[in-house]
Amino acid sequence: MSPARHLVDLDTATAVELLASVPVGRLVWNGSAGLTAIPVNHVWRDGRVLVRTTAYSTIARECDDQPVAFEVDALDEDHRIGWSVLVRGRASIDWDAGPASAPTDPWPDGLRPLVLAIDVASLDGRRLVEAG
Amino acid sequence: MSPARHLVDLDTATAVELLASVPVGRLVWNGSAGLTAIPVNHVWRDGRVLVRTTAYSTIARECDDQPVAFEVDALDEDHRIGWSVLVRGRASIDWDAGPASAPTDPWPDGLRPLVLAIDVASLDGRRLVEAG
Incomplete structure (x- = not known):
């Protein structure tokens, strides 16, 4: 029998750290x-994705100028654990950004x-941890 | 210099195969x-997620009875490649499903x-591949 696992909420600082630690996430919007x-x-x-x-x-x-979400996660299939972070907010597009402005x-x-x-309007994260 | 990479669309059969090959994806909806x-x-x-x-x-x-999306992917940070599949459709909830009905x-x-x-109303996938 595998160990028990449950979801715990992440504090904001930890959620931000995890969000910043990975190079790719999923942009979510309600499109055509x-x-x-x-x-x-x-x-x-500077506090933005x-x-x-x-x-x-x-x-x-x-x-542009629409509500969007951004989700990042790391999922460990072998251990059946992981974390996810969800950002919600309004998107704005800079149509002529220099390379240095967003590396x-x-x-x-x-x-x-x-x-x-x-x-960012809201930023939430949670982690699936082994109980005990 | 790293090799060139570009996105190619997946055919439906391949996208379904990849969707079914992983145990976790991201449920997307427009909630409160x-x-x-x-x-x-x-x-x-049977053709449903x-x-x-x-x-x-x-x-x-x-x-329940709302439009949702479901996204799965596999991303390889070391090689900077990966694939993703996006399903769109309407969700319905079975409020008293037996264990065997959805393992x-x-x-x-x-x-x-x-x-x-x-x-499933639509099912699309794409893969980031090394050119050449």
Whole structure:
């Protein structure tokens, strides 16, 4: 029998630390095709989530000045534990951001001159831990 | 310099296979607190995504007969590649599902008698691959 596990809420400082510790999360919005969640590279800077995108992306067309969420997690299948952090807030797009303004280091190739910034309205996290 | 990478769309059969190959994804909905995405254990059965939940969960309160999305991915930080699959559809909750009806094997402890099923309206996937 596997050990007991339960979910505990993370304090904000820990949640921010975890959010900033990984290079990719999932941008979530309610778009023209419906609810959408896709992995994108991000950085945490000055209390905001920053994501680079291309000029003609769905993100650029649909997210500016809209409510969005951003989810990051780390899940350990072998031990059946993990953590997740969820940010909610309003997105705004800087249509001509310099490289230094958001060093997100996207994995796919291609120029990404736009930066989507999420002003955080809420930030929550939880961790699945082994009891005992 | 790292090798070039670009995104390619997955065919539906491959996307379904990947969706079914992992034990956890992110349920996405537009709830009372705003856009929400949280990791949950799932199974793919008879063309639907199945998720177990508790009687008093936010999922149970907010998702029945509502549009939802379900995102799964596998991301390789070392090689900067990965894949993701996004399902969109309407959720319905079976309030008294037997254990055999949805063998999702949740990681957290506790009884989860409810089963949320997503009837698939769209299913898309993409993979970030090294060029060449």
